[in-house]
Amino acid sequence: MPNHEKLGVFFGCTTAGAPHLLKGLENFLSKAKIECVPLGKDLCCGVPLTLAGYHDEAAEYVKKVADKLISTGITKMVTSCPHCYMMFKNEYPEEFGIKLPFKIMHFVEFADELLKSGRIKLKNRKDVQILYHDPCGIGRRGPGLYDEPRRVLEACVQVIEADRNRVLGTCCGGGGLLRASLPKLAVAAAKRKITDDIMPKEVDTIVTSCPFCTLNLSDGAAEIEDKELNVFDLPQFLAENMEAS
Amino acid sequence: MTRNTSRNTPDTSKDFNVYKRNIYKALKDKFLKTALQRAVASFRQARDKALAAFPEVVEKRERFQEIKDRVIDDLEGYVAKAREALEKNHAHTYFASDADKANEILKEIIGTGKMIVKAKSITSEELEFNKVMADYGNTVYETDLGEFIVQLLGERPMHILAPAVHVPRERVAKIFSEVAGRELPADPKKLAMFAREFLRDKYFKADVGFSGANFITADTGTMFLVENEGNIRFATNAPEVHVAVIGVEKLMPTLSDAMLGLEVLMRYAGYLTTSYVSMISGPAKTGDIEKVVVYGAHGPKELHVIFLDNGRMKAATDPVYRDMLRCLRCGACMYECAIYPLVSGHWGYRYMGGIGVPWTALVSGGLQKAAPLAYSCALCGRCKEICPAGIDSAKLIERLRDDMKKEGLVPEFISQMAEMVLETGTPYPKEE
Ligand code: SF4
Numbered sequence: 298m299p300n301h302e303k304l305g306v307f308f309g310c311t312t313a314g315a316p317h318l319l320k321g322l323e324n325f326l327s328k329a330k331i332e333c334v335p336l337g338k339d340l341c342c343g344v345p346l347t348l349a350g351y352h353d354e355a356a357e358y359v360k361k362v363a364d365k366l367i368s369t370g371i372t373k374m375v376t377s378c379p380h381c382y383m384m385f386k387n388e389y390p391e392e393f394g395i396k397l398p399f400k401i402m403h404f405v406e407f408a409d410e411l412l413k414s415g416r417i418k419l420k421n422r423k424d425v426q427i428l429y430h431d432p433c434g435i436g437r438r439g440p441g442l443y444d445e446p447r448r449v450l451e452a453c454v455q456v457i458e459a460d461r462n463r464v465l466g467t468c469c470g471g472g473g474l475l476r477a478s479l480p481k482l483a484v485a486a487a488k489r490k491i492t493d494d495i496m497p498k499e500v501d502t503i504v505t506s507c508p509f510c511t512l513n514l515s516d517g518a519a520e521i522e523d524k525e526l527n528v529f530d531l532p533q534f535l536a537e538n539m540e541a542s
Numbered sequence: 543m544t545r546n547t548s549r550n551t552p553d554t555s556k557d558f559n560v561y562k563r564n565i566y567k568a569l570k571d572k573f574l575k576t577a578l579q580r581a582v583a584s585f586r587q588a589r590d591k592a593l594a595a596f597p598e599v600v601e602k603r604e605r606f607q608e609i610k611d612r613v614i615d616d617l618e619g620y621v622a623k624a625r626e627a628l629e630k631n632h633a634h635t636y637f638a639s640d641a642d643k644a645n646e647i648l649k650e651i652i653g654t655g656k657m658i659v660k661a662k663s664i665t666s667e668e669l670e671f672n673k674v675m676a677d678y679g680n681t682v683y684e685t686d687l688g689e690f691i692v693q694l695l696g697e698r699p700m701h702i703l704a705p706a707v708h709v710p711r712e713r714v715a716k717i718f719s720e721v722a723g724r725e726l727p728a729d730p731k732k733l734a735m736f737a738r739e740f741l742r743d744k745y746f747k748a749d750v751g752f753s754g755a756n757f758i759t760a761d762t763g764t765m766f767l768v769e770n771e772g773n774i775r776f777a778t779n780a781p782e783v784h785v786a787v788i789g790v791e792k793l794m795p796t797l798s799d800a801m802l803g804l805e806v807l808m809r810y811a812g813y814l815t816t817s818y819v820s821m822i823s824g825p826a827k828t829g830d831i832e833k834v835v836v837y838g839a840h841g842p843k844e845l846h847v848i849f850l851d852n853g854r855m856k857a858a859t860d861p862v863y864r865d866m867l868r869c870l871r872c873g874a875c876m877y878e879c880a881i882y883p884l885v886s887g888h889w890g891y892r893y894m895g896g897i898g899v900p901w902t903a904l905v906s907g908g909l910q911k912a913a914p915l916a917y918s919c920a921l922c923g924r925c926k927e928i929c930p931a932g933i934d935s936a937k938l939i940e941r942l943r944d945d946m947k948k949e950g951l952v953p954e955f956i957s958q959m960a961e962m963v964l965e966t967g968t969p970y971p972k973e974e
Contacts, residue, residue, distance in 0.1 A: 340968070349957065438922070472921050
């Protein structure tokens with residue numbers, strides 16, 4: 298890491314609010330020996346406001362968030378949540394006229410970089426097959442970060458593709474505040490997504506890179522009676538599958 | 543200070559709770575689940591086949607979008623042109639600013655004590671055509687098989703292309719048996735034959751045939767009616783009078799533009815081709831006896847075309863909402879949605895699914911009716927990738943939520959969550 302770089306990691310309220318996701322990301326950071334300013338554990342990026350219909354009210358709020366982030370003096374910020382990512386990267390400048398003076402990256406890009414530069418090493422577990430679920434936030438609603446997470450995962454396990462993936466990947470149902478407005482509908486969508494994507498019988502693990510997808514797919518998986526399925530957020534999965542550095 | 547304005551109107555929570563109960567009930571409906579699973583699978587297969595056979599349609603859809611955008615820029619102008627062309631063809635034309643106006647015009651044309659055979663038309667749902675006509679002393683027969691089933695069951699259509707998508711064959715057999723007064727087997731073929739037999743003489747006895755249209759051209763005033771069953775041909779051809787109510791967004795500049803739209807519609811709806819496309823530009827006429835033109839040769843003597851605005855013109859002036867007017871009603875977005883196949887048209891009012899949300903809000907239903915629907919979308923955006931008209935429904939829905947906020951229509955727990963973010967900086971209650 299260049300000397301002048303000061304890294305911030307924006308946990309986001311959904312990751313911070315789910316103990317296993319929080320721990321996953323923290324473990325990853327400590328195992329990879331990443332020095333960073335932890336951010337966003339009790340500070341929401343404001344995306345629930347814009348999704349709820351509170352665009353006008355959000356203007357003042359996001360300004361405050363931006364000021365707090367800027368005051369830390371970070372030069373780069375990694376978010377694990379695609380919604381936070383798109384909020385900071387797109388909505389802040391485009392909707393609210395706030396250009397954040399640091400680089401914004403999603404965790405999949407960050408992990409890809411760390412792997413390329415050799416700063417993290419993953420265990421060889423090529424006997425394990427996982428299915429990767431594309432979150433819409435960094436996919437078709439975002440810049441299309443499809444290759445980064447796959448590159449990272451392929452360094453460790455075998456990645457199985459869903460019947461529909463990448464730009465046409467089936468939504469898990471966890472976005473758009475649906476988990477708040479109609480939680481059973483959201484979970485039913487996750488269940489359908491899993492059964493519809495024709496998961497090969499031997500695959501019992503889904504990895505994704507969004508806390509909403511992780512939580513919603515886990516809830517959907519729990520409703521599938523005849524199969525044990527594990528769902529991981531990427532930081533969580535990597536933390537468990539890293540060689541000690 | 544601004545915070546206090548965000549309180550909900552008292553009805554909002556009640557509306558939402560009623561809606562939620564209904565959605566959760568639909569989630570448990572095993573019949574619905576099976577029917578939709580089958581429908582989605584066969585749609586995907588059919589559409590993939592159609593797109594593979596006509597790969598150029600992908601490029602054509604872009605041209606279609608450009609053409610449609612031109613029309614949306616000047617709906618008024620295109621309506622005027624189409625009316626002029628139709629009048630030249632000896633059709634009568636009307637403009638209805640809203641559903642009530644359209645119904646007044648319809649009552650005037652059709653009168654009372656008449657028998658009407660009706661082609662499937664979602665636009666007619668905006669008018670509550672069947673109810674209005676029945677109340678006015680007329681008898682309406684839905685002739686599309688799916689609509690016929692739905693009409694007999696006293697339900698509402700659950701998909702724009704397959705209105706009875708939610709009804710398993712056993713239920714169809716039951717209701718048809720009641721009408722027939724004899725036991726009919728739960729065999730789709732036999733059931734279709736019964737409908738054919740039952741409806742056949744209605745076409746010839748009917749006074750009026752009613753239809754919508756998939757396209758109507760401004761240069762020649764030609765409406766395109768796309769179908770497979772053949773009921774539209776009968777309904778628009780056998781009676782002496784044909785009345786069509788057409789949303790102004792169905793306009794296309796020229797005949798060849800409409801042809802292009804037709805190709806796009808068919809392939810994205812999953813057809814290599816449909817069995818029939820009727821093109822109607824005026825009443826039937828002949829000049830075979832001494833070149834004297836006589837109207838009503840074999841087909842209808844009169845053609846009446848009502849152009850319906852009902853909120854469309856206003857939507858056209860909004861930079862975000864205008865896109866909804868490009869919709870071809872191919873149904874692709876519903877089949878490919880992560881949510882719609884779980885609950886079908888229960889997520890909707892007259893218009894359904896994601897694209898149905900802006901249509902409900904701005905054309906048929908209103909903002910309040912649309913509010914629970916707007917918060918049923920996961921905003922994943924796959925429909926935009928699939929839609930031949932390139933409509934980003936998620937974007938429209940997000941914008942609608944802002945409008946709903948202004949009217950106090952945000953569901954309670956969503957507004958609570960938002961208020962919490964504003965007050966505490968996080969949407970989740972803090973554990974101390
Ligand atoms: S929104 Fe697009 S995909 Fe959906 S029915 Fe309309 S044209 Fe078809």
